[in-house]
Amino acid sequence: MNNDNIEIEKFKSLFLEDKIYNALKKYGYKEEVLFPEFIKTLNAKRLYTSLEVSTMLNMNVSSFRYYVTNLCKFEYLENVREGRNYKFNYISIYKLYLVQQFLKRQGKNLNNVKLLLDESVDSYQKEIKLIKNAIKRQDQYIGFLFKFEKGNMQTNEEVQVLYKKMKIIEKVILSWNENQEEIFRIEQSLYILNQKAFRINDEINICLRKLLYLESDFNILLLKNDYCSKVHEHKDFIKQTKKGLFKRLLNNSPLDVRDSECTNLSKQIQDLKNEIIVEQERKSNLEKELFLLYKEIERETTKKMEFTERNREFINTFILNLKST
Numbered sequence: 001m002n003n004d005n006i007e008i009e010k011f012k013s014l015f016l017e018d019k020i021y022n023a024l025k026k027y028g029y030k031e032e033v034l035f036p037e038f039i040k041t042l043n044a045k046r047l048y049t050s051l052e053v054s055t056m057l058n059m060n061v062s063s064f065r066y067y068v069t070n071l072c073k074f075e076y077l078e079n080v081r082e083g084r085n086y087k088f089n090y091i092s093i094y095k096l097y098l099v100q101q102f103l104k105r106q107g108k109n110l111n112n113v114k115l116l117l118d119e120s121v122d123s124y125q126k127e128i129k130l131i132k133n134a135i136k137r138q139d140q141y142i143g144f145l146f147k148f149e150k151g152n153m154q155t156n157e158e159v160q161v162l163y164k165k166m167k168i169i170e171k172v173i174l175s176w177n178e179n180q181e182e183i184f185r186i187e188q189s190l191y192i193l194n195q196k197a198f199r200i201n202d203e204i205n206i207c208l209r210k211l212l213y214l215e216s217d218f219n220i221l222l223l224k225n226d227y228c229s230k231v232h233e234h235k236d237f238i239k240q241t242k243k244g245l246f247k248r249l250l251n252n253s254p255l256d257v258r259d260s261e262c263t264n265l266s267k268q269i270q271d272l273k274n275e276i277i278v279e280q281e282r283k284s285n286l287e288k289e290l291f292l293l294y295k296e297i298e299r300e301t302t303k304k305m306e307f308t309e310r311n312r313e314f315i316n317t318f319i320l321n322l323k324s325t
Contacts (some may be wrong), residue, residue, distance in 0.1 A: 004183045007037050014091065019116050020076075020098045026184060027191050029101065039094055047080070047087040056093065056099055070110050071099060074117050082170045105194060179307045180205045193297050200290045207283040215277060247257045 015021040024034060042048075048056075054064035068086055071077040076094060080087045090094070099113055106226050 005233060008040060011039075015094075015098075018095075018098070019114070020095070020102050023100055023116060024098060026187065027105070028188065033101070036097070039097065040089075042090040042093060047089055048093060050086050050088075053088050053096065054095055059100070067096065067099065067110070067196060071096070071113070074114050076113070076117055084260075100204050105191070121221075172314050176311055181313045181316070183304055183307050183311075186300050186307070187267065190297060190300050193293060193300065196262060197290060197293050197297065199287055199290070200293065204283060204286050204290065206285065211276065211279050211283065212275045214272060216285055218276060221265060221269045221272060 021034070050061060050068070054061050057064070059067075065086075068077060074077045076099075077092050078089075080089070080092070102110065102116075121293060145205060
């Protein structure tokens with residue numbers, strides 16, 4: 001390996017606080033997906049062009065530029081240019097790769113990226129800071145309790161008030177953590193459900209293509225059967241027609257048409273018809289399954305929103321209690 005190529009273990013440490021990286025880890029992305037081979041071969045000392053990076057990520061240039069422009073606005077990417085052209089170091093390329101993986105999840109778009117980044121700056125960091133402050137205050141309260149002698153009535157009352165406040169804060173922290181765990185569980189469930197929905201959609205598309213071919217073959221067999229029936233119906237007349245003329249017009253001989261052929265065609269038509277019915281039923285069942293799956297995704301998403309809203313309420317309660325302490 002070139003000495004200028006990045007070292008993955010050191011590289012990981014740069015992204016320990018990256019919210020998109022952590023979201024992908026939370027969704028269960030494996031090491032080989034998080035760090036593909038092309039990332040390992042990047043040169044840490046050079047800048048890459050838009051064309052080079054879009055080729056690495058297998059994206060068309062217009063989509064690539066759209067993502068880059070918005071991610072610079074979100075202040076996720078560093079805006080580095082030479083003239084009118086963007087330039088990218090290995091960190092920016094990896095960030096673009098992370099965003100690309102994040103967007104591959106069903107229903108994800110740049111608004112989801114913005115929300116995640118905004119949450120990391122505002123809500124999430126604020127919540128963590130509040131929890132740390134609360135724990136620090138609890139330590140202070142504990143120290144305060146030991147400063148006073150037992151038997152002092154006024155002190156005992158103050159201690160009881162502080163004790164109740166500590167319990168409220170502890171309860172808020174516990175509830176917040178439990179909700180965060182539930183949100184994580186729901187996100188895992190949504191990931192599995194979305195993967196299943198992708199698979200069913202693929203099966204429905206395969207089903208539709210198969211039906212298209214079956215119906216095409218079915219229509220061809222109907223035409224052949226119609227032709228065969230007409231020839232069979234008028235075979236006495238055809239026999240009286242000059243063989244050469246008949247052959248030139250129809251490129252066939254009346255002797256080629258037999259009763260057994262008509263019977264065989266009818267059987268093929270019926271078999272094909274049955275196969276089409278089976279495939280249509282399969283498609284219908286898949287569509288029902290997909291409908292129910294989307295309903296479940298909708299329910300899980302609503303649950304996630306409810307838990308998120310509860311956490312906001314907990315944080316508001318948290319702030320009120322801190323202010324009153």
